[in-house]
Amino acid sequence: MTASAAALPALKDALALGLTEAEYELICEHQDGPPNQVELAMYSLLWSEHCAYKHSRKLLRTLPTEGPAVVMGPGENAGAVDVGDGLVCAFKVESHNHPSAVEPFQGAATGVGGILRDIFAIGARPIAVLDSLRFGEVEGEAGTRSRYLLDGAVAGIGHYGNSIGVPTVGGEVYFEGPYEQNCLVNAMALGLAGRDALVRSAAAGPGNVLVLFGASTGRDGIGGASVLASAELSEGDSDKRPTVQVGDPFEEKKLLECSLELLARGLLVSLQDLGAAGLTSSAAEMASKGEVGVEIDVRRVPLREADMEPFEVMVSESQERMLCVVEPGDLDAVLALCEKWEVNGAAIGAVTDSGTVRVLAEGEPVGEMPVRALVDDCPLYDLEPAKPERPVYPPPRASRAPTTGAEETLLTLLASPNIASRRPLFEQYDAIVQSRTVRRPEQADAAVLALPAGTALAVSIDCNGRRVAADPYRGAVESVLECAANLACVGAQPLGTTNNLNFGNPEKPHIAWQLTEAVRGLGDACRALDAPIVGGNVSLYNEGATGPIYPTPVIGMVGLLPDHARAGRLGFAREGDAIALVGPFAPALGASELAKLRGEPLPDGLAETDVEAVRAAQEAVREAVRAGALSSAHDVAEGGLAVALAECCLAGGLGASVECGAGEEAELFGEGPGGFVVSGAPEALKALGERAALRVLGTVGGEALRIDGVLDVGMPELAAAHGSLAELFD
Amino acid sequence: MKFGVLQFPGSCDEVDALEAARRVADAELIWHANRDLKGADAIVVPGGFSYGDYLRAGAIARFAPAMEAVIEFAREGGLVLGICNGFQVLCEARLLPGALLPNSNRRFTFRQVQLEVLNSGGAFTRTCALGERLSIPAKHSWGRYHADERTLRAMDESGQIVLRYAEGENFNGSLHDIAGVSNEAGNVFGLMPHPEHAVDVSVGGSADGLKIFNSMRMAA
Numbered sequence: 046m047t048a049s050a051a052a053l054p055a056l057k058d059a060l061a062l063g064l065t066e067a068e069y070e071l072i073c074e075h076q077d078g079p080p081n082q083v084e085l086a087m088y089s090l091l092w093s094e095h096c097a098y099k100h101s102r103k104l105l106r107t108l109p110t111e112g113p114a115v116v117m118g119p120g121e122n123a124g125a126v127d128v129g130d131g132l133v134c135a136f137k138v139e140s141h142n143h144p145s146a147v148e149p150f151q152g153a154a155t156g157v158g159g160i161l162r163d164i165f166a167i168g169a170r171p172i173a174v175l176d177s178l179r180f181g182e183v184e185g186e187a188g189t190r191s192r193y194l195l196d197g198a199v200a201g202i203g204h205y206g207n208s209i210g211v212p213t214v215g216g217e218v219y220f221e222g223p224y225e226q227n228c229l230v231n232a233m234a235l236g237l238a239g240r241d242a243l244v245r246s247a248a249a250g251p252g253n254v255l256v257l258f259g260a261s262t263g264r265d266g267i268g269g270a271s272v273l274a275s276a277e278l279s280e281g282d283s284d285k286r287p288t289v290q291v292g293d294p295f296e297e298k299k300l301l302e303c304s305l306e307l308l309a310r311g312l313l314v315s316l317q318d319l320g321a322a323g324l325t326s327s328a329a330e331m332a333s334k335g336e337v338g339v340e341i342d343v344r345r346v347p348l349r350e351a352d353m354e355p356f357e358v359m360v361s362e363s364q365e366r367m368l369c370v371v372e373p374g375d376l377d378a379v380l381a382l383c384e385k386w387e388v389n390g391a392a393i394g395a396v397t398d399s400g401t402v403r404v405l406a407e408g409e410p411v412g413e414m415p416v417r418a419l420v421d422d423c424p425l426y427d428l429e430p431a432k433p434e435r436p437v438y439p440p441p442r443a444s445r446a447p448t449t450g451a452e453e454t455l456l457t458l459l460a461s462p463n464i465a466s467r468r469p470l471f472e473q474y475d476a477i478v479q480s481r482t483v484r485r486p487e488q489a490d491a492a493v494l495a496l497p498a499g500t501a502l503a504v505s506i507d508c509n510g511r512r513v514a515a516d517p518y519r520g521a522v523e524s525v526l527e528c529a530a531n532l533a534c535v536g537a538q539p540l541g542t543t544n545n546l547n548f549g550n551p552e553k554p555h556i557a558w559q560l561t562e563a564v565r566g567l568g569d570a571c572r573a574l575d576a577p578i579v580g581g582n583v584s585l586y587n588e589g590a591t592g593p594i595y596p597t598p599v600i601g602m603v604g605l606l607p608d609h610a611r612a613g614r615l616g617f618a619r620e621g622d623a624i625a626l627v628g629p630f631a632p633a634l635g636a637s638e639l640a641k642l643r644g645e646p647l648p649d650g651l652a653e654t655d656v657e658a659v660r661a662a663q664e665a666v667r668e669a670v671r672a673g674a675l676s677s678a679h680d681v682a683e684g685g686l687a688v689a690l691a692e693c694c695l696a697g698g699l700g701a702s703v704e705c706g707a708g709e710e711a712e713l714f715g716e717g718p719g720g721f722v723v724s725g726a727p728e729a730l731k732a733l734g735e736r737a738a739l740r741v742l743g744t745v746g747g748e749a750l751r752i753d754g755v756l757d758v759g760m761p762e763l764a765a766a767h768g769s770l771a772e773l774f775d
Numbered sequence: 776m777k778f779g780v781l782q783f784p785g786s787c788d789e790v791d792a793l794e795a796a797r798r799v800a801d802a803e804l805i806w807h808a809n810r811d812l813k814g815a816d817a818i819v820v821p822g823g824f825s826y827g828d829y830l831r832a833g834a835i836a837r838f839a840p841a842m843e844a845v846i847e848f849a850r851e852g853g854l855v856l857g858i859c860n861g862f863q864v865l866c867e868a869r870l871l872p873g874a875l876l877p878n879s880n881r882r883f884t885f886r887q888v889q890l891e892v893l894n895s896g897g898a899f900t901r902t903c904a905l906g907e908r909l910s911i912p913a914k915h916s917w918g919r920y921h922a923d924e925r926t927l928r929a930m931d932e933s934g935q936i937v938l939r940y941a942e943g944e945n946f947n948g949s950l951h952d953i954a955g956v957s958n959e960a961g962n963v964f965g966l967m968p969h970p971e972h973a974v975d976v977s978v979g980g981s982a983d984g985l986k987i988f989n990s991m992r993m994a995a
Contacts, residue, residue: 203883207914208824210787295785295827302784387784473883475914477972477979480791485980495978610977774882 054085062089068424075418083404083412086356088419090322091329094585097423100551101583104428104564112577114540120334122166122246122318123236124579126540128605130498133240135169138177138233138506138545138601140584144290145230149197150204153230155292155364157205160234162318165301166367168244168308169236172479173494174206175506176216176232177545177599181225183462183773184444191220192773194228201292202232203473208294209301213474214482214492217507220462221641222441223514226589231545233506233601235494244308246317247334248370251398253314255328255339256376258383258390259300259366263349266290266323266362296365296388303386304367312379314370323361327368328394329402333420338399344407347389355411359404370396430561431554436646437593438514443644451687451713452756454639458684458714459691460769463638466695469774483609487696490531490680491604493612501609503537505602509683510595512716515636516651517559521566521598523651526659526718528602529574530680533663534721535613536670537604539576544600546583549593559596560585567598573656576602611673616697618676622724622745624690624703627737628662629655630681632715638683639714652717659719665736666721674729676745681720687713687752689722690742691763694750700760701750703743708755776995778802778988779815781841781861787823788971792858795971798985799992807839816995817854818845820861822915822969832875832917833863842868854898854995855963856987859915862955862965870963871956872930873922878915879948885914887980888968889941890954894934897957898994899964902986908941910981913954913968920949920956920967927951933959938966 059069062085072088073079080088090096098105110118116133117125123137141156157174164171178198181191195218206213211234248255307313315335317327324341332339343358353361371379376392383390397403402419404412445461447454458464471486483501484493491505505528513520529539544567549556571578587594606612617624634640635648669675677697681689686705694701706712723730724745733739749759778796782789782804789804796802796819803813807825812818825836836842842864849855849870857865865871878884889910892903903909922930927950930936938955945952947967955966970984 200882207883208785208787208827210823293827295824295829298787298824299784472885475787475883475885477885477912477914477969478787478791480794480972480975480978483977 053079054082059085063093064089068092071424075415075422081412083356083359084414086360087325087414090325090360091419092423095321096326098583099423100426100428100585101546102425104561107564108568108578109572110577112575115577115579116240117167117243119580122163124541124543125167125243126579126603127240128496128502129500131240132496133238133243134502134603135164135167135236135238136233136543136601136603137163137580138231138543138599139582140229140231140545140547142229142547142584142587145198146228149194150201151291153198153201154205155290156230156232157202158292158297158364159320160232161211161297164234164236165304166246166316166318168242169238170305171211171234171236172481173235173504174211174213174232175504176202176213177506178218179224179229179510179597180220182222183220191225198230199470199473205292205294207475209298210478212476212478212482214476215486215504215506218467218470219510221511221595223438223592223595226591227587227594229547229597231599233543235504235603242308244313244316246315246331248331248337248339248396249314249335251337251396253396254371254373254376254392255341255394255396256369256371256379256390257346257366257393258303259388260293260296260363261347261349261389262358262361262363264353264357264361267357267360290362290364292364299386299388300365300367303383303388307379307382312371312375314372316367316369319366319368321362325359329416329419332402332416338397338401338416339394340397340403340405341394342405342408345391345393347391355404355406428551428557428561429554430558432558433555437555438647440644440646441641444642446643451708452758454714455687455691455756455758456762456766457642458638458688459763459766461638461642462770464684464688465769466767469771483612484535489613489615490534491537493535493609495609499609501606501612503532503535503604503606505531506599508597508599510597511641512636512651513563513598514595515647517562517596518566519651519654521563522570522654522656523718524598524600525567525570525574527682528600529576529663532602532604533667534615534678534680535606536611536667537606538667539574539602539604541579542571542576542600542602544578544581544598547587547594547597547599548585549588551585556593563596563598570656574660607671611671613670613675613678615679615693616677617693617699617701617724617745618697620699620746622676623727623730624701624722624724624742624745625730626686626740626742627666627721627723627733628719629658629738630717630720632685632711632717634711634715637685637714637716654718662719662737665733666723669733675723675725677724679722681722683716685714685716691750693722694760695763695767699745700747701743701745702747704753705742705755708752776800776816776992777814778817778819779805779812780819780821781805781807783807783823783825783836783839785824785827786821788969789821789823792819792821792971795974796988798974799988805841807841810840810844812844812848817991818848820857820864822859822861825860825864833860833867836864837868846870849963852962854991856899856991857965858969858971859967862967863917865963865965871958871965872926873920873956875917876919876921877917878919880946883916884946886946888913888944890938890968891941893939894937897937897961899987899990900937901990901993909983911968911970911973911984915967918947918967920953930956935959937964
């Protein structure tokens with residue numbers, strides 16, 4: 046250690062790497078003296094918010110994580126639920142927000158690459174991707190940068206998913222001012238595996254070999270975890286561009302096939318992907334979970350740039366790499382398979398019984414740290430939540446306030462970027478590769494993927510950040526209910542949930558309050574729906590110069606339906622069908638899309654939801670869809686009942702004639718959880734009405750949406766308004 | 776009758792093509808590094824990104840050992856179907872006339888498209904009626920068919936323009952709305968839309984693509 050001992054880093058270097066003085070002192074204690082450069086770099090990453098969840102771990106412990114279907118819960122690369130017939134579905138959502146704000150195409154692309162690796166790291170073949178995106182307002186001059194980010198992120202997601210042969214089957218996007226300086230790019234992936242084929246990441250067996258395989262290691266993404274993921278963004282972020290990783294989906298495709306073939310042949314003891322903090326985090330976490338030590342010689346790592354320092358090799362975030370533990374007798378077979386798939390494979394070290402992570406350079410030790418200190422002993426912080434006394438967010442800028450009446454209001458809402466058809470986005474994604482996609486985007490409220498036995502998975506991702514901002518607890522509850530409602534509309538029952546908590550700086554009391562309340566809502570709603578959390582991710586410090594993002598706990602939910610031939614659709618399907626509003630729907634204009642367009646400030650709180658009543662309505666709709674009794678089912682969300690009706694007309698290419706009470710604004714355009722628009726034979730709706738609150742509204746048919754005494758808008762006019770996003774992509 | 780489906784490291788739709796072919800006959804994957812076509816009676820070059828396609832779609836794949844065998848197989852009259860990236864590979868290998876350029880909308884685009892059958896006599900569309908409409912998904916970013924006018928005239932005269940995008944369906948800007956072409960001998964056929972993704976109404980939106988595989992089974 047003579048070379049590095051000459052220039053031991055000091056406290057100021059630790060501070061520059063994002064550690065606090067107290068944390069630095071704790072590290073010195075663990076190391077019996079000041080850490081050297083390699084050690085400090087590794088501690089700074091593993092003790093970053095991104096890796097250590099130091100402001101959120103205590104909260105996350107309050108979430109429900111157990112249920113009859115859960116096969117693998119939080120803590121592994123991805124969670125997994127039993128889907129019957131010997132199969133499990135692995136799934137997880139993850140964020141790549143800050144990299145995408147710096148370079149949207151690569152940031153989003155590598156976000157997809159990272160979440161896919163999480164899925165195949167546990168031995169599951171990725172079968173679907175969904176995305177959850179947030180940008181600033183995209184219209185007009187002021188929207189130029191947000192349009193650039195949207196365009197780049199969508200192209201990046203498509204590029205990666207399309208090229209690797211995993212369909213992107215769904216997603217959501219919202220445009221709101223608070224995301225202008227801090228966009229959100231969350232990606233969710235699902236995978237399928239035999240129940241017995243799942244592999245864990247715990248290293249085991251001292252003497253076993255550590256094999257790094259995949260792309261070679263370069264200087265890209267160095268310090269990404271600490272510099273990018275754990276600090277607020279500010280002006281001049283183009284300086285951070287070199288820390289954004291560059292993705293190569295072809296490399297990942299080979300890595301995916303190679304990993305799955307290695308597992309299928311039983312050649313691996315354990316497997317782990319390399320994500321944030323690269324080798325540092327993968328090796329330390331494998332050692333921690335297996336309660337062993339590891340030893341890595343950085344000079345045996347295949348490099349892209351020959352002169353890399355040991356610490357650079359250890360923290361590089363070069364993409365498309367995996368780390369596995371192999372029994373010595375299997376090493377040759379492992380390396381031969383790497384050769385077949387044309388990926389680098391190198392034995393870079395060994396599992397030891399030392400309980401330390403030991404870093405060597407050509408056999409010479411250059412760093413050694415106790416595994417426990419690195420992974421488990423990062424201090425956890427208590428939040429100091431306080432409800433803000435004044436509103437955190439300024440009222441939205443009034444943009445398209447409709448003035449002349451209900452027809453104009455409906456068309457304005459349909460054309461609003463938060464409601465308009467997402468076709469220009471999802472058409473850039475291959476939604477059908479792997480021949481499993483029973484419901485493509487805009488065919489149903491949830492994507493539906495057929496399983497071999499004739500059953501199907503359904504998946505939805507959702508979060509209305511504006512409503513969470515108005516009321517973090519109830520807004521989070523609503524997000525969970527919305528996902529479950531989407532599943533109910535295709536006939537699926539929730540099996541498990543994943544979440545990505547996107548919030549501002551948790552060291553600020555009002556953000557801590559948002560986070561605490563939202564997690565409480567998330568936990569309560571998941572418990573009430575029996576949809577336990579099997580994994581997820583936390584992204585904090587999402588703030589720009591003008592303030593924090595809306596609190597955005599993105600919820601991804603996976604469910605199962607017994608017969609894919611009966612998966613529900615959202616569009617009206619048959620002339621003469623009766624249309625009904627089902628469920629305990631109590632719409633209000635506060636925090637609605639219409640209120641936003643009018644520039645109204647967020648209300649202080651949302652109305653309380655009777656979660657049990659919503660759950661009962663969801664069950665009733667789900668059973669009716671499963672029985673094949675309904676022609677269509679769609680949940681009422683942004684834009685309220687009138688927009689939901691218009692969406693059913695547009696998706697099915699059929700008009701409708703309905704009555705909606707006195708036609709009051711709140712009735713037509715108000716929002717709230719618990720409402721479904723369904724269509725079907727009158728007697729089927731009558732039966733459904735015996736199980737849930739139900740009001741018959743009218744009949745499917747004609748060439749227009751007619752709301753008695755209120756509005757009468759032809760289908761072409763509805764379609765033109767709904768198609769407004771197309772011009773953003775010209 | 777047996778289909779052989781080529782598999783490159785970056786193939787994406789090879790399993791879909793394999794399963795589609797298995798609906799009408801036997802089928803087996805053929806690894807790109809192998810020259811042995813395993814006695815297949817017809818070859819499918821599937822969609823995807825063969826070797827990453829960083830140079831130009833299909834430009835490297837044509838040199839694969841398996842492709843060398845396919846070129847020989849085609850010259851001897853064997854049936855070869857190229858789908859999407861496979862179509863690009865067959866053009867690069869000069870088994871088919873013309874070339875595929877980046878879409879005129881400059882984006883990867885996935886859309887269910889309506890096609891019209893312009894030649895129902897050949898080996899790939901003999902179960903279709905002349906003028907019949909097929910509903911088949913397309914998904915690509917390099918799908919704009921191009922050939923010079925003289926070649927196009929000759930192709931038209933010899934019935935090599937087999938499929939055309941119906942009116943309003945040509946999102947990629949292909950010349951003369953061309954969606955699928957054959958060679959002069961009629962034993963090699965390439966198209967940008969994916970018939971292997973239209974073999975089951977529940978996931979494909981239609982089963983019209985099966986007609987291509989059934990035609991090949993009858994012709995082989």
